[in-house]
Amino acid sequence: MHNRSIAEIAAALDRREVSSEELTRHFLGRIARLDGQLNSFVTVTGEQALSQAREADRRRAAGAAGPLTGIPMAHKDIFCTLGVRTSCGSRMLDPFVAPYDATVVERVAAAGMVTLGKTNMDEFAMGSSSETSFYGPVRNPWDPGRVPGGSSGGSAAAVAARLVPVATGTDTGGSIRQPAALTGLTGLKPTYGRVSRYGMVAFASSLDQGGPFARSAEDAAWLLSAMAGFDPRDSTSLDRPVDDYVGALEAPLDGLRVGLPKEYFGEGLDPRVSAVVEAAVRELEGLGARVREVSLPNSSLAVPVYYVVAPAECSSNLSRYDGVRYGHRCAEPKGLEDLYKRSRSEGFGAEVKRRIMIGTYALSAGYYDAYYLKAQQVRRLIADDFRRAFAEVDVLVGPTSPSTAFRLGEKTSDPVQMYLSDIYTIAVNLAGLPAIALPAGFVDGLPVGLQVIGDYFSEARLLNVGHRYQQLTDWHQRVPPGFE
Amino acid sequence: MDWETVIGLEIHAQLATRSKIFSGASTAFGAEPNTQACAVDLGLPGVLPVLNEGAVRMAVKFGLAVGAEVARRSVFARKNYFYPDLPKGYQISQYELPVVAGGHLDIELEDGSTKRVGITRAHLEEDAGKSLHEDFHGLTGIDLNRAGTPLLEIVSEPDLRSPREAVAYMKRLHALVRYLEICDGNMQEGSFRCDANVSVRPRGQSTYGTRAEIKNLNSFRFVERAIQYEVERQITLLESGGTVQQETRLYDPDRGETRPMRSKEEANDYRYFPDPDLLPLVLEESFVEEVKATLPELPDARKARFTRDYGLSPYDAGVLTATREMADFYESTLRAAGGEPKIAANWVMGELSGALNKGSLEVTASPVGPEALGGLLRRIADGTISGKIAKEVFEAMWAGEGDAEAIIERRGLRQVTDTGAIERLVDQVMAANPEQVAGYRAGKDKLLGFFVGQVMKVSGGKANPGQLNEILKRKLAPR
Numbered sequence: 035m036h037n038r039s040i041a042e043i044a045a046a047l048d049r050r051e052v053s054s055e056e057l058t059r060h061f062l063g064r065i066a067r068l069d070g071q072l073n074s075f076v077t078v079t080g081e082q083a084l085s086q087a088r089e090a091d092r093r094r095a096a097g098a099a100g101p102l103t104g105i106p107m108a109h110k111d112i113f114c115t116l117g118v119r120t121s122c123g124s125r126m127l128d129p130f131v132a133p134y135d136a137t138v139v140e141r142v143a144a145a146g147m148v149t150l151g152k153t154n155m156d157e158f159a160m161g162s163s164s165e166t167s168f169y170g171p172v173r174n175p176w177d178p179g180r181v182p183g184g185s186s187g188g189s190a191a192a193v194a195a196r197l198v199p200v201a202t203g204t205d206t207g208g209s210i211r212q213p214a215a216l217t218g219l220t221g222l223k224p225t226y227g228r229v230s231r232y233g234m235v236a237f238a239s240s241l242d243q244g245g246p247f248a249r250s251a252e253d254a255a256w257l258l259s260a261m262a263g264f265d266p267r268d269s270t271s272l273d274r275p276v277d278d279y280v281g282a283l284e285a286p287l288d289g290l291r292v293g294l295p296k297e298y299f300g301e302g303l304d305p306r307v308s309a310v311v312e313a314a315v316r317e318l319e320g321l322g323a324r325v326r327e328v329s330l331p332n333s334s335l336a337v338p339v340y341y342v343v344a345p346a347e348c349s350s351n352l353s354r355y356d357g358v359r360y361g362h363r364c365a366e367p368k369g370l371e372d373l374y375k376r377s378r379s380e381g382f383g384a385e386v387k388r389r390i391m392i393g394t395y396a397l398s399a400g401y402y403d404a405y406y407l408k409a410q411q412v413r414r415l416i417a418d419d420f421r422r423a424f425a426e427v428d429v430l431v432g433p434t435s436p437s438t439a440f441r442l443g444e445k446t447s448d449p450v451q452m453y454l455s456d457i458y459t460i461a462v463n464l465a466g467l468p469a470i471a472l473p474a475g476f477v478d479g480l481p482v483g484l485q486v487i488g489d490y491f492s493e494a495r496l497l498n499v500g501h502r503y504q505q506l507t508d509w510h511q512r513v514p515p516g517f518e
Numbered sequence: 519m520d521w522e523t524v525i526g527l528e529i530h531a532q533l534a535t536r537s538k539i540f541s542g543a544s545t546a547f548g549a550e551p552n553t554q555a556c557a558v559d560l561g562l563p564g565v566l567p568v569l570n571e572g573a574v575r576m577a578v579k580f581g582l583a584v585g586a587e588v589a590r591r592s593v594f595a596r597k598n599y600f601y602p603d604l605p606k607g608y609q610i611s612q613y614e615l616p617v618v619a620g621g622h623l624d625i626e627l628e629d630g631s632t633k634r635v636g637i638t639r640a641h642l643e644e645d646a647g648k649s650l651h652e653d654f655h656g657l658t659g660i661d662l663n664r665a666g667t668p669l670l671e672i673v674s675e676p677d678l679r680s681p682r683e684a685v686a687y688m689k690r691l692h693a694l695v696r697y698l699e700i701c702d703g704n705m706q707e708g709s710f711r712c713d714a715n716v717s718v719r720p721r722g723q724s725t726y727g728t729r730a731e732i733k734n735l736n737s738f739r740f741v742e743r744a745i746q747y748e749v750e751r752q753i754t755l756l757e758s759g760g761t762v763q764q765e766t767r768l769y770d771p772d773r774g775e776t777r778p779m780r781s782k783e784e785a786n787d788y789r790y791f792p793d794p795d796l797l798p799l800v801l802e803e804s805f806v807e808e809v810k811a812t813l814p815e816l817p818d819a820r821k822a823r824f825t826r827d828y829g830l831s832p833y834d835a836g837v838l839t840a841t842r843e844m845a846d847f848y849e850s851t852l853r854a855a856g857g858e859p860k861i862a863a864n865w866v867m868g869e870l871s872g873a874l875n876k877g878s879l880e881v882t883a884s885p886v887g888p889e890a891l892g893g894l895l896r897r898i899a900d901g902t903i904s905g906k907i908a909k910e911v912f913e914a915m916w917a918g919e920g921d922a923e924a925i926i927e928r929r930g931l932r933q934v935t936d937t938g939a940i941e942r943l944v945d946q947v948m949a950a951n952p953e954q955v956a957g958y959r960a961g962k963d964k965l966l967g968f969f970v971g972q973v974m975k976v977s978g979g980k981a982n983p984g985q986l987n988e989i990l991k992r993k994l995a996p997r
Contacts, residue, residue: 114564130563132562132563132564134557136564233565236563239794267568269796270566347794350598350607350789352607353598354606356602359561359660397790398787399789402790
């Protein structure tokens, strides 16, 4: 059952081969049995899940079930959940229980899905390895000595290990696509404004975007259908109808114009990863795509721009964690300043503190123009690169990450090396574009992810490309050893 | 040395929206602490601001009323600083691009001349909560009911030259926001408060002196006194060879002096940057036009109409239009009285205002409403009572004894207009005062007043004065 697609599970539920309650027990059992090796869940909500499952079974019996009713899923622990701890992987929010559901949580629940729990992540989504969590590092099911990527590493590891069929994640600089690539999954970062940010703990507001993790483009299409849509509570959400993602999956790729950004195949890319990507491009050609080289000349500026903009926004967004109203508060504060200093010193980990300091510096009087303002100007140039490219091609194809999963601890002492693992994903967030990571092969037994970037609101097209590619390949069906 | 005072005011007007500027929570004053603060106001993780259109409408209304440029595109920024009553660790405000820029307000000076005061800008922002330092035994309580209340910060040019000018400007602005119905103007509740930037310079010097900012003045009297104190402090300092520090000061009304705030509280680098949770505020031409159509008659226009249509003096028209409530009261009274605008003005500015002042009442809380006052004036006009008796009736009305009609009847104050009755009273008085009659007839015309007084006395003040005069003259005439 845990290797089946959402559509197959839904069909089994419809045929009464299995109930949602049985299904939920099955996945909860796998989590109990297997997650000790991975640490992918921070909180498992077994009782609540079973009660949701029974409700789903009642709905189905009453003939009121939708396509996702009774299907288990998990949320990254960055989405606020009414009555269930939302930690964001931080000691700061370890005691925090939200009094409301995030819009995404509401929508997924309204679709009848069953939430098994909250998944582990880099603290406040700051990281590319899921090693900065207060709850300990997440391990990659393909090799427990390696990281699953980050920051949504818990969701990635859990879906890859078949502990849950699908999960939500968030992507600020690659936090869905990079872990999807490193664990052999399909992960989609939607257009900025497509998925509501209401109730999603903010890291960098102008870059954050929620999206799905799944084993296939088809499953991702199902979950995105439930997540996406206009939300009046999010002023940056776009009031525009949601496309039929599932209905668009089968469209032919004849004449699809594919651009290969030459900057994405240069220095720093593992040649073995490059070879996998090139093979995947040939498969796309076989499906009717016309491939050409394009240029995104400002690509090399994406990482430096990102590490000004994202920390600047985070330094402000994380100011609310002051020990006054909720979250971690130091013991016996001696006055206001002591309360602030110790609560924040104790509550935040090293990477979060590093980014708060960088961001505070970048926004300071006398530095604002040179850093923040300049970064915003370059950000526009990066978006212009994509605009020009999409005048000539339909999608851009390249690697998601320059290497396969690295070892735990390998990059923790060198933040810049860690930052460079998002070198191909960051520009997409800066421009607000959608992009999908697709499993495209293996190097030394570790998954390699292809990245397909589309123009604004082309999620349906990206899922369509992924689905057609997955009909031709079976990389997405490989199961990590020990998790069959 | 001859010093010139330079003052600019920053006025925070709380906008009279029902809900907050970025959330749906209520803005009503006086609720139990923290009962009107929703997840957004508390700054919980994951919440997002959504701009209240009503607040924008009010800001635009203000901009149009002061002849300012309403920005077609303005930007909300974050002002970052830590304080326990600031839940997010930043205040959402407008910084580089405010919604209203430029504009002016005319004030009247004591010599009767008019002065135009420039308005640099007005921008939208959210208020913070309140820190409660009392009643918590060494701890500080936080009430976030006020957090997120919409404010319009109105910044003047440094055009004001004396504490009195500053107060005149502030009063004019106070009247305007109430005319526009965008702020209730309640200064005790903090709905209308002021920061004053004060500096002095030798008269004739073109550059400004170093200024001090006096924070959070919440009454006209404090504004005048605080600025007066600050001006004297700066002059004394400069004349004794010292220099003025650019700093933030607080006014202590008990001691009547300003004191510097602790330097820590002002040593902030606010790290302003555009709020990524809010899109730039873009106003369509049609929106601005729609708001323009809702503008009421403004004080200056109303004053001009009062002088033109009612024949009032500019001074009277100015007093009566100083607040929208007073002007409305006057016009309602006039309607009820059925004419005589000058008499109505005298009554509203005289008896009514005097009684209001004595009772420290707002005109809207007057025990004698415009209908009742108009009714009284009608009785004067139709000769039922004299102006003098009317004052007695007004006092009784004020005391709650009923309307003019009832009081006149109950107290028997109706004027005697029966010629025969007045003649009998005159005969009675003449018979009792033969010497004065002889004196008058011998040419002492001034004795007429004596007879009027005597007859009035015996009539209980009710004899119709016109008729009495006529009868007296006729009867006293030499035979």
